[in-house]
Amino acid sequence: MTERTADGWRDGYVPAELNGFIGRRELLSSAKARLSDPRVRLLSLTGTGGTGKTRLAMRLANDARRAHPDGVWWVDLASHTDPASVGRVILDALPVDDVSAREPGDVLVAALSRRAALLVLDNCEHLIGTLAPLVVRLLRGCPDLRIVATSRVPLRCDGEHLVDVPPLSVPADPDRAVxxxxxxxxxxxxxxxxxxxxxxxxxxxxxxxxxxxxxxxxxxxxxxxxxxxxxxxxxxxxxxxxxxxxxxxxxxxxxxxxxxxxxxxxxxxxxQLCSPAERLLWVRLAVFAGGFTMDAAVAVAAGGELEAGQVPMVLGELAAKSIIVADTDSIPTRYAMLATVREYGLTRLGSRTGDLPETESRPAPPSDDEIEAHRRLSAHFLDRAEWCSRHWYGSDEARYLSEARQDLPNHRAVLDRCAAATTREDAEVGARLASALTALRLWFFGGTLGEGMRALTRAEEALARNAAAAPLRLTVLAQAGWIALCLGDEVTTETLLRRCHALAAEVSGGEEAEFALAVHGYFTASTSLILHGESAALPLWAAVRDELAAMNDTRVLPMAEMFHAIAAAFTAPAPEAFAVTERHLADARAHGAPCATAWAEWARALAELRHGDAGSAVALFRSALRSQWDIGERWGAVWSMESLAWCAMARGHHEEAALLLGAARNMQETVGVAIHRLRPWAEAHSACAEQARLALGEAYDVTESYGAEMELGAAVDLALGQPSTPRSDAPARRRSVNRLLSDKQRAVAELIAEGKTDKQIASVLFLSPRTVQSHVSAILRKLGFTSRAEIAAWVVEQQSGAVPRS
Known part of the structure; x- marks a missing residue:
């Protein structure tokens, strides 16, 4: 899985140009001039399909990197057909670690409001209805944000500036021209x-x-x-x-x-120039909403006149003809189609001789080939998700999660089609896929918890609409409730729990029913522990674990064992807490599952913190946090950050505890979870905060606020005992900081340069020491510094007119 650096915003992402940029010098120069104009915040590159809008935007984006310190971010909208998900697609492209059920527009505004970034929205024309209002909202709420859009038609937004991208110049007289x-x-x-x-x-x-x-x-x-x-x-x-x-x-x-x-x-x-096999493969592959592997191509496209053994060779021929794009740097190689190539293929796939012409009032029915291709697509991704959900507990855990994350556009396409199902079979495919992706924990690592809850609830609605059996409905509804619980959404959790209790009364007999009741038990035990903090959660978890073990069902069993260990760490006496958590940690390590091991370390650390040695707890919590951060598991990182604050307090490190509590609060708000609402964590948090406030007095609020203002990467480094170095782009930012500091903050900075303490500054400026501390924290944040010495050096440079340090 992709590791994000502490300053991931500066990295940005623009796809690499696979071959040279030909011509367009005047057009590129004009577009760059428009983009550099401070009055132009939305620049739309428009033109017919295939004129090179994407290629021009790519070159424009790469050339604009220096002007955007928070990165240039590319968002490919071509394969996304659901207008309601456009905000989530943009979030996926940004280093925004939100897993909540919040409205994506709110998250985007919060993430970009203080960022000097460039957003490139590629292939917008089919999403304009929902995209245009979102773009206006972003521009209004994010004053330093700029947007470049490529579209066959204008977005027609306030403030939009247009650049027409015409075809390349051609000779007027082929026989006489140079x-x-x-x-x-x-x-x-x-x-x-x-x-x-x-x-x-x-x-x-x-x-x-x-x-x-x-x-x-x-x-x-x-x-x-x-x-x-x-x-x-x-x-x-x-x-x-x-x-x-x-x-x-x-x-x-x-x-x-x-x-x-x-x-x-x-x-x-x-x-027409393709062979019959190439034509057939082209149109069948058009059903993929995103990239795909060779195995997926064989599973979806082989059959009838196209044998499985032919697909690799034929796919190679399509790549040679530029119909298919191959990413050979990916392991395994992934293939994709340009949006317009896919559009043509889908049209060919859906046409059949003798059908009535398509009209707005009566669209042509899908062809048999189209129905079969979509059926194969759904079957392939369902089979793969269910297999991975049963085998993730092992050394390939991260690989399976990464694969599922790469295939998220295809998963979304299948889920969307099945959510609108008019047959029980299709509704069940969507529900099983949503359930398998949840068991795989994709929503925690690759999508968002909010997206997962929506997929599950939509799947349950489709099941109910098509009169599906109760067991599958209970399974997906209980999984949706568990996600709501993990988000700290008490109201939704209680609502879904009541619905699950009612459905459980209708479930009886069969393996599927046994699994559904076990998942219902999992949800019930989770609620008992996480929402209510009840001691009865421990035997509930033990019962759920035993039921799943007896069924030999590996989809949920490892997670049940994890929560049994967490319940023991929170509620059991020392001997039982140590026994249960140590057994789970040993099992996770034996399986070599990195994500599961991090959580097992967390549970073992909690037992150590409550009953044993705080120093040992710190080492385990840090190991868990390091793994979670490296693999992009931000939900778990929130828990580990908070827990390290508890450790700091237990060791008498009051300032560190306050800083980490602030950093954990910021991380919760950024990621979009509310673990402070969960009973065991809420009680531990309150105890830690009260002790820190008692020890630090008025300085607690300032210290906690400073922790909340830290960059997440820097906060993680602090929690790991590895203080961050200053941002490498800090010198560039210092050139324009005069306008960032208020008069009072500049006065405080000048007195710091004179070597005065906070108490002395307070006396000179007739302020309280606590107010001075607040000003110092704000100065550090605004200038990107980490020490008073850097503030002093900056003041000297400003007063001498020297070029800022580099």
């Missing part, structure tokens, strides 16, 4: 040379090349599709074949929007 002066010709030559090393435009072939790019209207994507054909035919032959196929497609009356006419013809031409 063809290499034209962008379209240079692009064709570059791509053709990549396909065939000895290719070059000669005086003999120049006119044919000019004719070809004119026939393709200078559309870059169409040219990219045509160039690889030089491996098997001359340019003159390519021109001849395009002429034939273009006339045929026009005469056959293929229905395509006018703005797609040339690009559509190019796809049709490429499609």
């Amino acid at each position: 063809v290499t002066e034209y962008e379209a010709v240079r692009l064709f030559e570059t791509r053709a040379s990549a396909a065939r090393a000895d290719f070059a435009i000669t005086p003999r072939s120049a006119a044919d090349v000019a004719r070809l790019v004119r026939m393709l209207d200078g559309i870059p994507l169409a040219i990219e599709l045509a160039a690889p054909l030089v491996r098997v035919m001359s340019v003159a032959e390519i021109v001849s074949m395009l002429s034939v196929f273009r006339l045929r497609t026009l005469s056959e009356g293929v229905h395509a929007p006018a703005r797609h006419r040339t690009l559509w013809d190019s796809f049709e031409w490429s499609y």
Whole structure:
């Protein structure tokens, strides 16, 4: 899984350019000038499909990195068809560790309101209805944010500035022009040379090349599709074949929007040049909403006229023809289609001879091929998710989670289709997939807890609507309740618990019923422990663990053992607490599951803190936090951060405890969970805070606030006993900090430079020492410093007019 650095915002993400950027110098220069204008905060690159909007945005984004200290962030919207999820898709692309059920727009505004970042939204046209209001909201709530959008049509937002991206320039007279002066010709030559090393435009072939790019209207994507054909035919032959196929497609009356006419013809031409096996694979692979592996391609596309053994070779041919894009740096290799290529493939897949023409009032029914392809897609991802959910407890745990995270666009597509199911079979597929992904813990590591709860509740609604059996409904409803519990949402938890109790009365007989009742017991025991802090939770957990062990069901058993250990650590006497937590830790380590081991260390540490040695507890809590942070498990990191504050207090480190309590509070707010509402944690938190406040007096609030203002990465380093070094971009920020400090804060900074203590500063400025401490904390935060010495050095530099330190 991806490790995020402490200053992950500065890193940004823009996809790497796979080949050179051809032409567009004037257009690029104009777009860069527009983007550098402080009045332009939303720049939309518009044009027909295939004109190179994405490529231009990519170059623009890379060139803009220095001007955006909080990073340039790329959001690919092409494969996302659910308008309601657009905010979540943007969040997925950012280093925002929110797992809550909060409205994504609220989270985005909170995360970006203080960030000088550039957001690139690629392929917006199909989501404008929900995207445009969100963009306006972001621009209004985030004064230093800028947005670049690519779309076939404008977003029509207030403050939108447009840059039209036309096709590349082409020769007006192929027989007389110096063809290499034209962008379209240079692009064709570059791509053709990549396909065939000895290719070059000669005086003999120049006119044919000019004719070809004119026939393709200078559309870059169409040219990219045509160039690889030089491996098997001359340019003159390519021109001849395009002429034939273009006339045929026009005469056959293929229905395509006018703005797609040339690009559509190019796809049709490429499609006709494919072998029957290549055509079949192309249209079947179009059902993937995101990237896919070779195994997934075989599972979804093989069958009938296309045998499984043919798929790898045929897929390679489609990649050679630029129909498929292969990411060979990924292990295993992942494949994808451009949005417009997928759109063409889906249209081909859904068409069948003899159907009535599609109209707005009566859309054409799906073809048998389309229904079968989607069925195979659902079956593949369900099978894979269920297999991983039964085998995650081991050394491949992180790999399975990473794989599920990469396939999240495909999972979402299946879940969305099944949520709207009109048959029991489809509703059950969606419910089983949502349940398996929950058992795999994807929502904790890859998606969000809020998204998982929504997927489960939508699945249960589809089951109820299609009169599905009670056991599966109970399973998904109990899992949704457990997630609500983990979010600290007491009201939703109690509501879902009552519904589960009612459903459980309808469940009886069979393996599925036994599992559903065990999951219901899991939810009930979780509520007893986490929501109410009851001592009865311990025997409940032991019973649930024994039931799952007797069923030999590995989907939920490891988690039940984990919570049994946590319940023992919180509520059991010392001998039992040590025995249960030590047994679970040994089992997790024996299985080599890194995420599970981190939680087992957490439970063992808690037992040590309550009954044994605080120093040993610190080592275990830190080991858990380090693992959780490295693998991106922010929900668990919140718990570990809070627990290290308890350890600091137990060891008499009052200031450290206050700092960590503040950092834990900030992490909860950032991630979107509320563990302070959970009874055992709430009681431990209150005890720790009261002791720290008693020891520090008025300084507690200032210290706790300073911890809350720390960057999350720096706070984690502090908790791990590894104080962070100052941010590497701090010198650049110092050049513009004069406007950041208030007059009072500047006065405090100047007195710090004179070597005065807080009490002395308070006396000079007629302030309380506590107010001075607040000013010092604010100065440190605003300047990106970690010590008073840095403040003093900065004041000297400002007064001398020296260039800030680098």
